[in-house]
Amino acid sequence: MSVTDVQETITRVHHEEWARVVASLTKRFGDLDIAEEAAAEAFATAVERWPADGVPPNPGAWLTTTANRKAIDRIRRESKRDDKHKEAQMVYDDPPEPLGVIDDERLRLIFTCCHPALAMETRVALTLRMVGGLTVPEIARAFFVQETAMGQRITRAKAKIKAARIPYRVPSAEDLPARVSGVLAVLFLVFNEGYLATGPDTDPVRHELTAEAIRLTRLIRALLPDDGEVAGLLALMLLTEARRTARVSASGELVSLDEQDRGAWDVELIAEGHGLVRExxxxxxxxxxxxxLAAINAVHTSARDVRDTDWSQIVALYDQLVRIDPSPIVALNRAIAVAELDGPELALTTIDRLGDHLAGYHAFHATRAELLRRMHRSPESRAAYDQAIELAGNTAEVAHLTRRRDQLG
Incomplete structure (x- = not known):
């Protein structure tokens, strides 16, 4: 196996095993910081040793064993933690914890971490870091905050868990309804990171994230079949995933919805998503x-051609969404639909009022650039494209924005 193959294997194993290793160490040692640091050291050791020694037959077991040893070594170095030292010495004798109502390990971890004692944004951010496999920069971009602020938020969440002695306990069936909204938020953000990766150092579309988010949402649907938001999120993911193969061109450029080959969309996923919306x-x-959001995507995927899109229905759906979620992002997306229905001038007026809230969001500037382009205000459009390109991290999206800007002449 080449060095490149080993590095790709380590990256894949990191995504698949990080949450399990951290959760295992957290349960055994009762300390999130020790768990994360020991897991990080184990993966660092893998980076050093696997290229020379080869990938072990069971990478997950190797990482768990190595991380346990790293944790024990650290605990032994800290004399004030004698009680944890004793627990560490008994690590291999620790009896397995009952699985509870959730059979899937990763989903069980997500429900466990989404503890209602934490504020919603905090529990979502912490779970994304510990279980979702997202980095602090990726989580910060998902919440539109600075990386340092997000790091502090996660650190404070860990401190609160320690101070309040919040138990790391697998939830029972009765616990699920109180935790499901946080779990859905986690899976939605994991899916979004896969649908359009925010960083420049990953593939522009990360299918492993979208596929895992869909798999876990299907499991929640089986657990909570009467929960409308679970069904809605699953439908939203399916209708979005149906367009995946048409979203990036062979040259690596993002393809906008109006330019996509609709014949390449996955008709089975669309049919399943439409069925959930109708239900x-x-x-x-x-x-x-x-x-x-699923209903909006159902309207888009019902149109055989972009010219057949029922924009009035989409605007009406956004009007409903604004009443539930009056966020700047929803207002931006509604304005995009308004531009198709009533023209770019009205939409631009609405969007310009969002500048104070979305100045650091690349899609805000990309939308302005497109509207200004349609209004033949090329210099302003070019400046907006420049801002969008500077803020965008996704390589396919940067390529698309660059081409659109360069076409202005």
């Missing part, structure tokens, strides 16, 4: 955020 509509229950 929720038939209940007559007021839809939540994910259900409305």
């Amino acid at each position: 929720r509509l038939a209940t007559g229950v007021a839809p939540g955020r994910y259900q409305i």
